[in-house]
Amino acid sequence: MWDDRRWGLFKRNLQPTLTLWSAFCSFGLCMAFLGPTLLDLRCQTHSSLQQITWVFFAQNFCVLVGTIIGGVFKKTFSCSLSALFVSTLLISAVFSIIPFCNNVIILAFVLAVAGLAMGCIDTIANLQLVRIYQKDSPVFLQVLHFCVGFGAFLSPMIADPFLSETNCIQNNRTVNGTFSDLTHIRKSLVPHHVVNETQFVLPTDGLVISQVSYAFWIMALINLPVPIAVLFLMCKQGVGGCCGKKSVPLLPAEELPPDLQMDRLAPGQEKTLHAKEPDGLIDCLKGLRLQEAPCTFFVVHIIGAVVLFMTDGILGEYSGFVYTYAVEKPLYIEPRVAGYLSSLFWASITLGRLASIPVSGKLKPVTMVFINLGGIIGTFVLMLCFPVSVVCLYVGTGLLGFFLSSTFPSMLAYTEDILNYQGCATTVLVTGAGIGEFALQMLVGSVIQSPETDIFLVCGLTFGCLALLFYLVLILVHRLHSHQTMAAPSKTGTIEESKFSYQS
Numbered sequence: 095m096w097d098d099r100r101w102g103l104f105k106r107n108l109q110p111t112l113t114l115w116s117a118f119c120s121f122g123l124c125m126a127f128l129g130p131t132l133l134d135l136r137c138q139t140h141s142s143l144q145q146i147t148w149v150f151f152a153q154n155f156c157v158l159v160g161t162i163i164g165g166v167f168k169k170t171f172s173c174s175l176s177a178l179f180v181s182t183l184l185i186s187a188v189f190s191i192i193p194f195c196n197n198v199i200i201l202a203f204v205l206a207v208a209g210l211a212m213g214c215i216d217t218i219a220n221l222q223l224v225r226i227y228q229k230d231s232p233v234f235l236q237v238l239h240f241c242v243g244f245g246a247f248l249s250p251m252i253a254d255p256f257l258s259e260t261n262c263i264q265n266n267r268t269v270n271g272t273f274s275d276l277t278h279i280r281k282s283l284v285p286h287h288v289v290n291e292t293q294f295v296l297p298t299d300g301l302v303i304s305q306v307s308y309a310f311w312i313m314a315l316i317n318l319p320v321p322i323a324v325l326f327l328m329c330k331q332g333v334g335g336c337c338g339k340k341s342v343p344l345l346p347a348e349e350l351p352p353d354l355q356m357d358r359l360a361p362g363q364e365k366t367l368h369a370k371e372p373d374g375l376i377d378c379l380k381g382l383r384l385q386e387a388p389c390t391f392f393v394v395h396i397i398g399a400v401v402l403f404m405t406d407g408i409l410g411e412y413s414g415f416v417y418t419y420a421v422e423k424p425l426y427i428e429p430r431v432a433g434y435l436s437s438l439f440w441a442s443i444t445l446g447r448l449a450s451i452p453v454s455g456k457l458k459p460v461t462m463v464f465i466n467l468g469g470i471i472g473t474f475v476l477m478l479c480f481p482v483s484v485v486c487l488y489v490g491t492g493l494l495g496f497f498l499s500s501t502f503p504s505m506l507a508y509t510e511d512i513l514n515y516q517g518c519a520t521t522v523l524v525t526g527a528g529i530g531e532f533a534l535q536m537l538v539g540s541v542i543q544s545p546e547t548d549i550f551l552v553c554g555l556t557f558g559c560l561a562l563l564f565y566l567v568l569i570l571v572h573r574l575h576s577h578q579t580m581a582a583p584s585k586t587g588t589i590e591e592s593k594f595s596y597q598s
Contacts, residue, residue, distance in 0.1 A: 100230050100455075107226050110171075111234065113178075113327045114219045115241045120182050120320045121215045122245020123313060124189075124208055126440070128153065130250045134258050134306035141198040152202040153209040154535075158528040160213015165521040167218060174218045175328045181211035181218075183321040189314035193307035213528065220506060221520040228515050232454040232462075235503035236447055243444035243499070250437075252316070253309040390575035395519060397568045398509040399526025401463075404561035405501045406527035407534030408470065408494075408554055413439055414535050415542055416491060419550040424482050435491050442492040446499025454500070459508035460569065462500055467562040469497035474555035481548055494554075502527060512572050 104111065128150065136146040167177035188208040195201040223238055224231045413436060419425070420432035454462065473493045480486040509519045538553050546552070 100233070103227065103230060104234075109327055109330065110226065111223070113323050114223050115238055116320045116323055117178055117182055117215050118219050118238050118241040119245040119248075120185050120317050121212050121219075122242035122247075123249045123317055124185050124212055124245075125242070125249075126246035127249040127253055127309075127313065128205070130253045130257060131306050131309065134256075134304045135192070135195075135201060137258070137304055138193070138306070139196060139198040139201055145198050149198065149202045149205050152206040153212075154532050156206040156209030157213045157216070158209075158525070158532055160210040160215075161217045161524045161528045162213070162521075163210065164214040164217025164221075164524075165518070167214065168221050168521070171222065172328075172331055174222055175324060175331065177214055178218050179321055179324040179328060181214045182317070182324055184208065184211040186314045186317045186321065189310045189317065192310045216528070217521060217524045220524055224506065224510050224515065224520055229511065231510070232459050232504060232507040233451060235507055236450040236454045236500060239500070239503045240444065240447035240451065243440065243447050246440055247444050248316075249313060252312055253306065256305045256307075256309040258304050258306070388575065388578040390571050390578055391513070393571050394509060394512050394568065394575060395522045397564050397571060398505065398519060399522050400564045401561050401568065402502060402505055402523050402527040403530030404534075404557045404564070405467075405470070405498060405505070405530070407530035408557050408561075409443075409498050410531035410535040411538040411550075411557075412491075412494060412554060415538055415550055418542060420487060422547075424547050425484060425487065427484055427487075435488065438488065439491050439495045442495030443499045446496040447503075449496075450500035450503075454504065454507075459504040459511065462504040463508055463565060466497045466501045466504065467558065467565055470494060470501075470558040471555065471562060473497065474551055474558055478548060478551050478555065481551070509568075512568075512575060 132146055132149075135149070136143065139146065164177070167173050185208060188204055188211075191204055192201065195204055219238060220235070223234050227234050416435045416439060417432050420427040420435055421429055450462070457465075473490050476493075477486055477490040506520060506523055509523060513519050534553075534557060538550065541549055541553070
């Protein structure tokens with residue numbers, strides 16, 4: 095896993111690598127807090143269940159927008175650091191402000207800002223880590239995505255002691271709901287799909303009794319070292335006049351990627367390279383002289399995004415609706431027991447990403463993605479073969495989380511390797527994954543109440559098979575792309591001269 099060359103590369107890039115990893119912990123921290131705390135936020139804003147679930151939509155939609163915006167800040171490493179600092183600082187600010195949001199519209203706006211920050215972090219951290227390590231990036235990407243799993247695991251644990259065990263709005267006309275009722279609603283809340291509010295006493299007027307504000311302030315303090323770490327790195331790079339003197343680069347000049355070399359160039363040289371730097375996805379594509387690129391160059395971008403559209407869609411729909419599936423027919427699992435399924439799913443994702451760190455040093459990304467997709471399909475087939483087995487559902491949930499865990503970083507590393515770290519693969523793939531998680535969750539939410547009891551698992555199996563099908567097409571396109579680039583050196587040379595060609 096860690097040969098001398100890779101270890102030396104890591105030591106020379108220690109500070110930026112740790113900073114990017116910590117930023118992804120912020121991403122995970124902000125990703126998982128909303129579900130457990132939503133009922134207390136409903137009380138805080140005096141809103142109904144239908145109204146408060148719109149904050150899910152606001153955050154998820156803006157995460158998608160943020161992933162696109164994040165590509166604008168990739169012009170230089172310094173520019174990316176500035177955006178990363180603002181984004182991580184905004185997350186701490188959002189955690190601090192949430193307790194003061196007494197209106198659901200204001201809360202939705204605040205969480206939309208958090209979503210934009212999360213999307214920027216998602217794109218920038220993946221992109222910069224790939225640029226720094228290139229062919230060695232799979233191992234470091236696995237650690238990066240382990241960090242988001244760790245953050246997502248941490249925030250519900252912080253919130254849990256402060257969640258209300260009874261209705262947190264008290265008045266003379268209602269009786270407190272039981273803790274099991276509130277747990278059932280809390281586990282069932284996903285975007286645009288809530289349990290029937292009329293089954294429970296959930297008043298909107300009265301005295302608010304909730305301690306969830308302390309959880310948000312604790313998370314704000316826990317996250318605060320992250321923007322401070324980014325600020326220190328900015329100072330070391332001499333960004334924004336933080337320091338009067340620029341430090342020695344982390345790598346020798348000839349080994350630095352262009353983004354990191356930019357701050358070390360003379361003004362005339364920097365101007366020349368700036369002319370080649372795209373500001374976003376559109377400029378990125380324009381800068382590659384696409385009329386001279388082989389058609390397979392575009393197909394790789396598109397198919398890679400479609401594969402992650404499917405796999406991240408599976409992650410979003412399964413995590414959102416596995417509880418709903420478990421408590422209804424044919425399983426009818428007790429709500430308290432079914433509540434552990436989501437925790438098991440995210441725990442297996444986190445452990446899977448941890449296990450993938452040493453594995454990615456031995457296996458190529460193309461092999462890891464194939465194994466993962468085969469495992470995803472096999473897991474859904476297993477659960478469909480035993481649809482009334484509670485044990486099978488728990489085993490399948492753990493296996494599914496494990497196979498999904500390393501799919502995104504492995505797919506990202508494989509696609510970038512196909513394109514020789516040229517083009518706009520990271521931005522396109524991150525955007526495709528975000529759209530998939532958003533769209534497929536809404537799609538499954540619209541059909542999960544179907545009379546067909548296994549529709550939830552059938553949807554997952556269908557998405558998994560489509561992902562494998564497109565992945566096999568991608569492998570074929572990879573071979574065609576290799577032949578085309580070898581047969582047309584004049585065309586590929588144009589691309590290799592662009593900013594996306596980095597020395598290893």
